Amino acid sequence: MPKIPYVNLAAQWTAERQELLPIVEQVLASGQYIGGNIIQEFEVQAAKACQTKYCVALNSGTDALVCGLLALGVQADDEVITPPNSFIASTAAIVHLRAKPIFVDVLPDQNIDPAKIEAAITSRTKAIMPVHLTGRMGRMDEIRAIAERHDIPLIEDAAQSMGSRYQDIPSGKWGEVGCFSAHPLKNLNACGDAGFLTTDSDEIAQRVRLMRNHGLIDRNTVERFGYVSRMDALQAAILSYRLTELDGVIEKRQRNATLYRELIHQEHIFIPEDRGQEFNTYHTFVIQTRQRDELKAYLLSQGIETAIHYPIPIHLQPAANYLGYSRGSFPVTEEQATQILTLPVHQYLEPQEIECIAQHVNTFFA
Ligand SMILES: Cc1ncc(COP(=O)(O)O)c(C=O)c1O
Numbered sequence: 001m002p003k004i005p006y007v008n009l010a011a012q013w014t015a016e017r018q019e020l021l022p023i024v025e026q027v028l029a030s031g032q033y034i035g036g037n038i039i040q041e042f043e044v045q046a047a048k049a050c051q052t053k054y055c056v057a058l059n060s061g062t063d064a065l066v067c068g069l070l071a072l073g074v075q076a077d078d079e080v081i082t083p084p085n086s087f088i089a090s091t092a093a094i095v096h097l098r099a100k101p102i103f104v105d106v107l108p109d110q111n112i113d114p115a116k117i118e119a120a121i122t123s124r125t126k127a128i129m130p131v132h133l134t135g136r137m138g139r140m141d142e143i144r145a146i147a148e149r150h151d152i153p154l155i156e157d158a159a160q161s162m163g164s165r166y167q168d169i170p171s172g173k174w175g176e177v178g179c180f181s182a183h184p185l186k187n188l189n190a191c192g193d194a195g196f197l198t199t200d201s202d203e204i205a206q207r208v209r210l211m212r213n214h215g216l217i218d219r220n221t222v223e224r225f226g227y228v229s230r231m232d233a234l235q236a237a238i239l240s241y242r243l244t245e246l247d248g249v250i251e252k253r254q255r256n257a258t259l260y261r262e263l264i265h266q267e268h269i270f271i272p273e274d275r276g277q278e279f280n281t282y283h284t285f286v287i288q289t290r291q292r293d294e295l296k297a298y299l300l301s302q303g304i305e306t307a308i309h310y311p312i313p314i315h316l317q318p319a320a321n322y323l324g325y326s327r328g329s330f331p332v333t334e335e336q337a338t339q340i341l342t343l344p345v346h347q348y349l350e351p352q353e354i355e356c357i358a359q360h361v362n363t364f365f366a
Contacts, residue, residue, distance in 0.1 A: 003303030004344055004353050009184060011348035013146040019241060027237045033132035034230055035213075042236040043196070045243050046180075049163070051171035052198040054205035058212055059232035060197035061159040061161070061181025066091030067229060068177035068197050069127060071207040072153045074099050078126035083112040084315040084325075085333040086131040089181075090157045091314045099126070101323065103315050105330040109272035110134060110286065110340070113332070114142035118150075127153050132161035133173050134309075135187070135253075135283035136274070140166045140174040155179065163250050165279035182239055187253065187283055188246050190235040236275035253349035256354050259311070260343065262287060263358035269366045270339075284309055285345035287361075292341045298364045304357050307342040 011360050012019075027038060039057050047055035058064050074080060076098035077254045082090055084103040093099045102125070110133045116126065130138035147154045154175035158164075161171040163243035164182055166244040167177060172178025180186075182194035199205050210217060215226030216332055231239075242249075257280070261271060274280050286309065296306050313333045327334065 003301070003307040004305065004349070004357060006272050006305040006307050006344050007185060007346060008123055008348045012189075015348070016223045016241075016245075018177075020238065023237050024234065024339075027234050030233075033233050034051075036233060038233040038236045038240070039231060041241070042231070042240045045200060045240055046196055046352060049243060050170045050178060050180070050198045052173055052199045053202075054198065056197045056205055056208045056212065057236055058089050058195045058197060058200075058229045059096050059206075059231055060193045060229070061179055061183065062089040062093060062287075063227065063229040064159075064179035064181070064195040064197040065090065065129075065157060065209045065213070067211050068155050068179050068204075069093055069097055069099070069129075069351055070102055071199075071204040072127050072155060072176060077122045077124065079118060079122060080118050080127045080155075081125060082129040083131055083133075083333070084313045084330050085110060085310065085336065085340055086133060086157065086220070086254070086314065087159070088317065089159070090129060090131050090313060091320070092266045094129070100124075101314075101320075103325065103330060105332045106336070107332070109136060110272070110290075110336060111136060111138040111262040112143070114139050114146060117143065117146050118134070119144075121150055121152065125150070125152055127155050129155045129157055131157040131159075132164055134286050135161050135164055135281040136272070136278060137161055137164050137166040137171055137174075137280075140169070144174060144226060154176070158198075159183075160186065161281060162186065163279075167277045168279075173200075174200060177204060182235070187249055187281055188239065188242055192232070192235060194231050194235040194239060196231065249347045250353060251279045252349075254287075255351075256345045256347075257282045257285050258347055259351060259354045260287075260345075260358055263355060263362075267363050267366065269361070279329070282345050284295070284342045286340050287360055288339040289341065290339060291364075292339050295361065295364050296341055299360055302360045304360060305344065308340060311337055313337050
C-alpha cells in the first residue's frame, strides 16, 4: 500500500458514512430501484448546476455519449471530430454508431486545438466533440464559433468536467449536448457506474429519455429500438447528496493544485496555466516532463502513487488500426503521451501530503 495513494475512496466513505447510510437505506426501503422521484430529483438538481433546461440520468458517461450522438442524428459513415488523447470511451461512442472519428491534435494544455478543427470538417461532419480533459474546458468560444459557422452541432465530452466553467458558462451548457460521467473516480462520483446528459433541447431530452429505456413510449410500444441505459435510483440518491457537496470537493482540489503550482520548481516540468476565463475543477492534476517514466518510478519508490492519462493515444490503439492513422499523425498528442504524469490531487489529501509530493518531485530533479 503506497504512503500516498492516487485515489482514496475509502476516505470518502469514512467522511460520508453518517449522511450516506440513511440515504441508501431509504432507497432500499422504498422498493423503487429504477425510475421514479429520486431520478427526477437528481435530474432537476444537475440541470440547475449545469444551467441547462434538461438533464437525463443515465448509466454511464459512455452511454451519455452514445445517446447524445444518436439524438444529434449521427449515423453510419458520418464523421465526428474529436481529439485523440481522451479516454477510449469518447472515440468508442462514435465507433459504436458506425460513424468515423476524425481526430484533431491538441494544445499544450491537452485540449483540442481550435485552429486545426476547420481543416478537418467535410460534408460528412455531423458533430464536433471536444473533451474537457483533466477538468479544464476546451476553448469553447472559438469552438462554438466554428460549429456555428458550419452549422454543425457540438457534443461536449464533459465526463471529467462537472462544475467546470469557461467564461463563466458551465460545461454541459456550451454544446447542444453535454455528456457527463459519474464513475467512482470522477469529482461527482457514484458508488458504481453512472452518467448523465444535459441539453436545452426538448427534442433531444425526449429522444434520450426514450432511448435509455428500450425506446418504450409506453409500457408496451416501441417506435424505435433503444437501450437499457438508465441510472439506478440508488446511484441517483447518492449523486443528489454528493452534488450538494461538490463545491467543497472542487475547492479542495483547487487548493491542492494551487499548492503544487507554488511548490513545484518548474525548470524541468511544464504545468499548463489556468487562464483567467477558466474555472478548472481538477479532475486530474497533470504535469509534463521528458523524464516522466523515471520520475514516476522515483515517486513510487517514495510511496507516492501516480497515474498516466493516457499513455497510448487512441489513434495508435490496435483497435483504431482500420482508421489509417499512424505515428506522426498527431505530434502534440504523441509527445504528450510520453511526458504526462498525473499527481494525486483528490480532496482527501492534506496540504502536508501535497508538500511531501512536491518536495519529492523537486528532489528528483535536483
Ligand atoms: C473523457 C471521458 N470520456 C468518457 C468517459 C466514459 O465515462 P464512463 O466511464 O462513465 O462510461 C470517461 C470516463 O471514464 C472519460 O474520462
